[in-house]
Amino acid sequence: MKLILGDKAYSTWSLRPWLILKRCGAEFEEVMIALNRPDTADQIARHAPAGKVPALEVEGVTVWDSLAIALWAEEHYPHARLWPVDPPARWVARSVVCEMHSAFGTLRNDLGMGPGHPMVGDPGEAHVPSDALSADIRRMVGMWKDAKGRFGEAGPYLFGDWSIADAFFTPVAARFRHFRIDLAAYGDDGTATEYCRTLLSQPDFLEWSEAGLKEIG
Ligand SMILES: N[C@@H](CCC(=O)N[C@@H](CS)C(=O)NCC(=O)O)C(=O)O
Known part of the structure:
Protein backbone atom coordinates (compact mmCIF):
# COMPACT_ATOMS: atom_id res chain seq x y z
CA MET A 1 0.00 0.00 0.00
CA ARG A 81 -12.63 3.64 15.88
CA LEU A 82 -12.02 6.55 13.58
CA TRP A 83 -15.44 8.07 14.31
CA PRO A 84 -17.00 8.60 17.76
CA VAL A 85 -18.88 5.55 19.01
CA ASP A 86 -21.88 7.49 20.32
CA PRO A 87 -24.27 8.02 17.36
CA PRO A 88 -25.13 11.74 17.90
CA ALA A 89 -21.42 12.54 18.35
CA ARG A 90 -20.66 10.54 15.19
CA TRP A 91 -23.28 12.41 13.17
CA VAL A 92 -21.87 15.76 14.26
CA ALA A 93 -18.28 14.59 13.70
CA ARG A 94 -19.18 13.72 10.12
CA SER A 95 -20.87 17.09 9.73
CA VAL A 96 -17.83 19.08 10.85
CA VAL A 97 -15.55 17.00 8.62
CA CYS A 98 -17.81 17.57 5.62
CA GLU A 99 -17.99 21.29 6.40
CA MET A 100 -14.21 21.43 6.60
CA HIS A 101 -13.95 19.63 3.29
CA SER A 102 -16.53 21.68 1.40
CA ALA A 103 -16.28 25.16 2.93
CA PHE A 104 -13.63 27.45 4.51
CA GLY A 105 -12.30 28.42 1.08
CA THR A 106 -11.11 31.82 2.29
CA LEU A 107 -9.29 30.29 5.22
CA ARG A 108 -7.53 27.83 2.93
CA ASN A 109 -6.59 30.51 0.38
CA ASP A 110 -5.60 33.33 2.71
CA LEU A 111 -3.75 31.13 5.19
CA GLY A 112 -2.20 29.02 2.44
CA MET A 113 0.84 26.87 3.09
CA GLY A 114 3.71 26.91 0.60
CA PRO A 115 7.29 28.18 0.27
CA GLY A 116 7.86 30.70 3.06
CA HIS A 117 4.74 29.45 4.85
CA PRO A 118 5.41 25.97 6.24
CA MET A 119 2.98 24.27 8.59
CA VAL A 120 5.90 23.09 10.70
CA GLY A 121 8.37 24.98 12.88
CA ASP A 122 8.08 28.38 14.49
CA PRO A 123 5.26 30.78 13.65
CA GLY A 124 5.81 33.21 10.80
CA GLU A 125 4.69 36.83 10.59
CA ALA A 126 1.25 37.74 11.86
CA HIS A 127 -1.46 37.83 9.20
CA VAL A 128 -4.15 40.51 9.33
CA PRO A 129 -7.39 38.76 8.32
CA SER A 130 -9.88 40.24 5.85
CA ASP A 131 -13.57 40.35 6.80
CA ALA A 132 -14.18 37.12 4.87
CA LEU A 133 -11.32 35.36 6.63
CA SER A 134 -12.48 36.69 10.01
CA ALA A 135 -15.88 35.14 9.32
CA ASP A 136 -14.26 31.77 8.55
CA ILE A 137 -12.17 31.92 11.74
CA ARG A 138 -15.21 32.83 13.82
CA ARG A 139 -17.14 29.92 12.36
CA MET A 140 -14.26 27.53 13.07
CA VAL A 141 -13.96 28.73 16.67
CA GLY A 142 -17.73 28.48 17.16
CA MET A 143 -17.91 25.03 15.57
CA TRP A 144 -15.09 23.71 17.77
CA LYS A 145 -16.61 25.21 20.92
CA ASP A 146 -19.99 23.64 20.16
CA ALA A 147 -18.58 20.18 19.36
CA LYS A 148 -16.17 20.15 22.27
CA GLY A 149 -18.83 21.38 24.71
CA ARG A 150 -21.46 18.85 23.65
CA PHE A 151 -19.35 15.78 22.85
CA GLY A 152 -15.72 16.29 23.83
CA GLU A 153 -15.72 16.27 27.62
CA ALA A 154 -14.24 12.78 27.99
CA GLY A 155 -10.88 13.44 26.36
CA PRO A 156 -8.57 16.09 24.88
CA TYR A 157 -9.80 15.83 21.29
CA LEU A 158 -12.84 17.40 19.65
CA PHE A 159 -15.07 14.41 20.37
CA GLY A 160 -13.10 13.15 23.37
CA ASP A 161 -11.09 10.36 21.75
CA TRP A 162 -9.08 11.08 18.59
CA SER A 163 -11.20 10.87 15.42
CA ILE A 164 -11.13 11.71 11.73
CA ALA A 165 -12.29 15.20 12.74
CA ASP A 166 -8.95 15.76 14.48
CA ALA A 167 -7.08 14.67 11.36
CA PHE A 168 -9.02 17.25 9.38
CA PHE A 169 -8.41 20.05 11.87
CA THR A 170 -4.71 19.49 12.58
CA PRO A 171 -3.73 21.39 9.41
CA VAL A 172 -6.04 24.24 10.49
CA ALA A 173 -4.28 24.44 13.85
CA ALA A 174 -0.95 24.56 12.00
CA ARG A 175 -2.22 27.39 9.79
CA PHE A 176 -3.40 29.37 12.83
CA ARG A 177 -0.02 28.86 14.48
CA HIS A 178 2.00 29.85 11.42
CA PHE A 179 -0.05 32.99 10.75
CA ARG A 180 -0.25 33.89 14.46
CA ILE A 181 -4.03 34.04 14.57
CA ASP A 182 -5.16 35.04 18.05
CA LEU A 183 -8.35 33.02 18.39
CA ALA A 184 -9.49 35.04 21.41
CA ALA A 185 -10.20 37.88 18.96
CA TYR A 186 -12.70 35.60 17.20
CA GLY A 187 -14.80 34.55 20.16
CA ASP A 188 -12.59 31.85 21.64
CA ASP A 189 -13.10 31.28 25.35
CA GLY A 190 -9.88 29.20 25.46
CA THR A 191 -11.42 26.02 24.06
CA ALA A 192 -10.14 26.50 20.50
CA THR A 193 -6.67 27.64 21.60
CA GLU A 194 -6.32 24.64 23.87
CA TYR A 195 -7.62 22.32 21.15
CA CYS A 196 -4.99 23.66 18.70
CA ARG A 197 -2.29 23.07 21.33
CA THR A 198 -3.48 19.49 21.75
CA LEU A 199 -3.42 18.80 18.00
CA LEU A 200 0.01 20.32 17.50
CA SER A 201 1.56 18.36 20.36
CA GLN A 202 0.12 15.00 19.28
CA PRO A 203 3.04 12.55 18.73
CA ASP A 204 2.16 11.63 15.13
CA PHE A 205 1.99 15.30 14.17
CA LEU A 206 5.37 15.87 15.86
CA GLU A 207 6.85 13.05 13.75
CA TRP A 208 5.39 14.63 10.61
CA SER A 209 6.75 18.06 11.67
CA GLU A 210 10.24 16.72 12.21
CA ALA A 211 10.27 15.29 8.69
CA GLY A 212 8.85 18.56 7.32
CA LEU A 213 11.55 20.59 9.05
CA LYS A 214 14.23 18.35 7.52
CA GLU A 215 12.74 18.97 4.05
CA ILE A 216 13.12 22.71 4.37
CA GLY A 217 16.49 22.47 6.17
N1 LIG B 1 -9.71 17.66 -2.36
C1 LIG B 1 -8.40 17.25 -2.27
C2 LIG B 1 -7.51 18.48 -2.39
C3 LIG B 1 -6.10 18.09 -2.62
C4 LIG B 1 -5.20 19.24 -2.96
O1 LIG B 1 -5.60 20.41 -3.25
N2 LIG B 1 -3.88 18.92 -2.92
C5 LIG B 1 -2.85 19.86 -3.25
C6 LIG B 1 -1.67 19.74 -2.28
S1 LIG B 1 -2.05 20.05 -0.60
C7 LIG B 1 -2.23 19.48 -4.59
O2 LIG B 1 -2.22 18.33 -4.97
N3 LIG B 1 -1.63 20.44 -5.27
C8 LIG B 1 -0.86 20.17 -6.41
C9 LIG B 1 -1.24 20.98 -7.58
O3 LIG B 1 -2.34 21.54 -7.59
O4 LIG B 1 -0.41 21.02 -8.51
C10 LIG B 1 -8.13 16.40 -1.02
O5 LIG B 1 -8.63 16.72 0.06
O6 LIG B 1 -7.46 15.39 -1.13
Missing part, protein backbone atom coordinates in the same frame (compact mmCIF):
# COMPACT_ATOMS: atom_id res chain seq x y z
CA LYS A 2 1.37 3.39 -1.03
CA LEU A 3 0.33 6.84 0.16
CA ILE A 4 1.16 9.50 -2.42
CA LEU A 5 1.91 12.72 -0.56
CA GLY A 6 3.06 16.29 -1.08
CA ASP A 7 5.87 17.85 0.95
CA LYS A 8 5.37 17.48 4.69
CA ALA A 9 6.22 21.14 5.20
CA TYR A 10 3.37 22.31 3.00
CA SER A 11 0.81 19.69 2.04
CA THR A 12 -1.99 20.14 4.51
CA TRP A 13 -4.33 17.80 2.64
CA SER A 14 -1.70 15.03 2.71
CA LEU A 15 -1.35 15.33 6.47
CA ARG A 16 -4.95 14.19 7.01
CA PRO A 17 -4.73 10.62 5.63
CA TRP A 18 -1.20 10.23 6.93
CA LEU A 19 -2.42 10.88 10.49
CA ILE A 20 -5.36 8.52 9.95
CA LEU A 21 -3.24 5.65 8.60
CA LYS A 22 -0.80 6.09 11.48
CA ARG A 23 -3.67 5.93 13.95
CA CYS A 24 -4.87 2.69 12.29
CA GLY A 25 -1.41 1.13 12.68
CA ALA A 26 -1.35 0.63 8.89
CA GLU A 27 1.88 -0.33 7.16
CA PHE A 28 2.32 1.89 4.15
CA GLU A 29 5.01 3.19 1.87
CA GLU A 30 5.24 6.94 1.33
CA VAL A 31 5.74 8.35 -2.15
CA MET A 32 6.65 11.98 -1.75
CA ILE A 33 6.03 14.43 -4.58
CA ALA A 34 7.57 17.87 -4.25
CA LEU A 35 4.92 20.56 -4.77
CA ASN A 36 5.52 23.92 -6.44
CA ARG A 37 8.02 22.53 -8.95
CA PRO A 38 7.84 22.64 -12.76
CA ASP A 39 7.36 18.85 -12.90
CA THR A 40 4.87 18.58 -10.00
CA ALA A 41 1.82 18.10 -12.24
CA ASP A 42 3.57 15.39 -14.29
CA GLN A 43 4.72 13.58 -11.15
CA ILE A 44 1.24 13.64 -9.60
CA ALA A 45 -0.39 12.54 -12.87
CA ARG A 46 1.62 9.31 -12.72
CA HIS A 47 -0.38 8.36 -9.61
CA ALA A 48 -3.53 10.40 -9.16
CA PRO A 49 -6.22 10.87 -11.84
CA ALA A 50 -7.47 14.16 -10.40
CA GLY A 51 -3.97 15.66 -10.45
CA LYS A 52 -3.88 16.24 -6.70
CA VAL A 53 -2.31 14.61 -3.69
CA PRO A 54 -3.01 12.75 -1.47
CA ALA A 55 -3.88 9.45 -3.13
CA LEU A 56 -3.71 5.90 -1.85
CA GLU A 57 -2.66 2.97 -4.04
CA VAL A 58 -4.09 -0.21 -2.59
CA GLU A 59 -5.14 -3.60 -3.94
CA GLY A 60 -4.65 -2.44 -7.54
CA VAL A 61 -6.88 0.59 -7.12
CA THR A 62 -6.18 4.27 -6.53
CA VAL A 63 -8.30 6.01 -3.91
CA TRP A 64 -7.93 9.76 -4.22
CA ASP A 65 -8.96 12.70 -2.06
CA SER A 66 -8.28 12.94 1.67
CA LEU A 67 -11.92 12.30 2.62
CA ALA A 68 -12.22 9.22 0.39
CA ILE A 69 -9.02 7.84 1.95
CA ALA A 70 -10.40 8.53 5.44
CA LEU A 71 -13.56 6.57 4.57
CA TRP A 72 -11.50 3.76 3.09
CA ALA A 73 -9.54 3.59 6.35
CA GLU A 74 -12.74 3.52 8.41
CA GLU A 75 -13.86 0.50 6.40
CA HIS A 76 -10.54 -1.34 6.65
CA TYR A 77 -9.63 -0.61 10.26
CA PRO A 78 -12.87 -0.76 12.28
CA HIS A 79 -10.86 -1.47 15.45
CA ALA A 80 -9.26 1.98 15.13
